[in-house]
Amino acid sequence: MPRIAAIEVVEDYTERARCDEGFLRLKRYRARNRRADGTTSTVYPIDVIDRPTLDAVAVVLWARTPRGIEILTRRGLRPAAYFRRGKPAALPEPEYLLVEEIVAGVLEPGERGVEALRRRGAEEAREEAGIEIAPERLELLGGPFFPLPGIVSEKIHLLAGEVPRTDVEGLHEAPHEGDGSPLEEGALLAWRELHAAIAACEAGEIEDGKTEIALRRLAARLGA
Incomplete structure (x- = not known):
């Protein structure tokens, strides 16, 4: 594509x-x-x-490799970031098109309970990363949180699951089908070493809050 x-x-x-x-x-x-x-x-x-379903899931897909723990990130279209262009910002910043984050998605109407979170997380991993993982292999990564409680009612539930490391190195295209939305076009996947990914968050290279929270929780969980 x-x-x-x-x-x-x-x-x-x-x-x-x-x-x-x-x-x-x-x-x-x-x-x-x-x-x-x-x-x-x-x-x-x-x-x-808010929206009809108030909750979302975000999934850290990780693998054990000779280089240590590696995690999968996805760079996808984010219109809200893209349309910052031309508007006054507190600090100089690039013009955004793709934003790097972990796999994530909103719950569907009627999806409730821990098992529903796991099923939704597994479905998002398949749609957004082309990775098959059984829902029961996804573990809750701490409690949910509000990303912006002053104005947004959404809560994000973090999940983590160990998967086999794919052989592809560097940036590579995500599955084309996604969920069928044009917003899924042009997404790129990449594996990062866990501590390097956390450092990228601190440096402002990865600017997604839920991703940094998830990576730090995973590092603490694994004792990495």
């Missing part, structure tokens, strides 16, 4: 879009704090972003 060069906006329909449609739902409230003594604060606005 040809390399993705850009994301082209065909139409910007922001002004006429409703807050309760689309992949994400924006809810706007006017609220106040009610205190234990019965008094209340002034009224203030709250914006909350």
Whole structure:
């Protein structure tokens, strides 16, 4: 498949879009704090972003190799990062197209419980990395967390699973089919040594928060 060069906006329909449609739902409230003594604060606005399923999974796929523990990362299209271009940023930064992170995906409606998390994690590993792993081989990697609790209701559940190391070195194409979305096009996979990947997070080379949390938890779990 040809390399993705850009994301082209065909139409910007922001002004006429409703807050309760689309992949994400924006809810706007006017609220106040009610205190234990019965008094209340002034009224203030709250914006909350959620979606029909509030939870997601992120999966660290790792392998034991002669070089130590290696983990698989995936570089995929991330429009929110891409459309930072031209906007004022606190520090100089590159123009983003592909963002490096671990395999991840949102739960489907009705998926609840630990076994459902494992099944979803295994499905995302197959779709996004072309790696087959039995759901029961995926272990919870600590408790879930809010990535941005001030405005986003989503929680992320971390999973980890040991898999055979593929022979491919360097960046290589992810499976073309993915979940059928154009956002799956042009994704690249790469194996990294675990400590080198954590160092890449600290250096700002890997800028995804859930990935850094997952890698540090894995290192602690394995005593690496």
